[in-house]
Amino acid sequence: MTDEIQTVTAAVLVIGDEILSGRTKDKNLGYIAEYLSRVGVDVREARVVPDLEEEIVPALNALRARYDYVFTTGGIGPTHDDITADCVAKAFGVPIGEDPRIIEMMLQRYAPGELTPARRRMARVPQGGELVDNPVSKLPGFKIGNVIVMAGVPSVMQAMLDHAVTLIRTGSPMRVQTIEAGAIPEGRYGDALAQVAKRHENVIIGSYPSFADGKFKNQIVVRGKDETEVDQARVAVEAMLAAFAG
């Protein structure tokens, strides 16, 4: 490994009863993980918690103490079940109030009579929070300390993430090489792959089966921050597989 490799870690905290009930299938974790991996931030853990302060606050505190950044999704709308901003304020032990910049945005959008208390909830930002732009539906997320708070609706979250990554420190991107093992069973190459993995300790090697039409198909993935080491491991995996393909 070269000296210049920078590791930046993150966790994702998905907030919402609808994910835990199965009503909504989460699409944000996969998107965030892939996106952050590309910009050199390693997602190390994810949690899904319900819309309950007593669950959100401890989960957030556990994750923000442990990783460089925490990205939350969900719970920042105008309804009573949107309690993320208040929970984040509680986790940081700071007051929360209406952000005048957001009220200003709302005044441009809504007639004075339409600026309901529910809508004003969406202007609440914990003290010290920095706004995260939302080009899709305007009302922003925020960043406070190492926590980035984003919407749950995927298109809105994705737009916020584009801005959020400009506000954080990023590391060396993960280099990823995928090798097709095709129909060679994992059980045949597993022992040899374990040997390859042992000889290439600075990269992570995974073997991933998928199952369709009654058949397994396997891919081997090599991941690491050092391009040379990843390449060397890929070559070793390919040579290992060639012995089984014959």
Place this chain on the structure above:
Amino acid sequence: MTDEIQTVTAAVLVIGDEILSGRTKDKNLGYIAEYLSRVGVDVREARVVPDLEEEIVPALNALRARYDYVFTTGGIGPTHDDITADCVAKAFGVPIGEDPRIIEMMLQRYAPGELTPARRRMARVPQGGELVDNPVSKLPGFKIGNVIVMAGVPSVMQAMLDHAVTLIRTGSPMRVQTIEAGAIPEGRYGDALAQVAKRHENVIIGSYPSFADGKFKNQIVVRGKDETEVDQARVAVEAMLAAFAG
């Protein structure tokens, strides 16, 4: 609430680097959550951890102490990165060894020379584990204590889950009513909905926007174990919405 309502809780522990890197988009949590909700098991939390013993063991111990059941997915294949069974044994503090029933299945499937050490890894079950059938690709998952260990490949996991739910205690199913709010903005009905939620404390009311073609569309979901209470809350939500639709 009637006396007979039974609450059974669960957590889902998704194990795998490939989910945290974004390479594989998890489809298991949503499926398990929806399935368990139908049979009266409430998923209260989910976590995603990498293929590292020092992450899997504490996460499993935290979750199994807190919920009636923990369902894990992933990490039970034949390759070096499949360490779930060993981690579960460690979490429970029990020995792990080859289960003769699984070896028997393997001998029926593989020629003796094909029963590689990698494949034998898939026969490892912690002491006291009960097998969970896998009609898709034969090799089973297992249940030990309140932990159910399933495959990561969705079709295999789904088949295992069918059997796993016969091995657990289930509770009263969640009653769910979905009310279409259509294009009425959340910010308009948010305050009134909060009042409805306050008057119907034994049910959970959520408001869920989705965004497509530049427009938000909202649904309000009422969930609870008592059908009458859920119905009453639904009627209240509909009456509340009617005032805004005019």
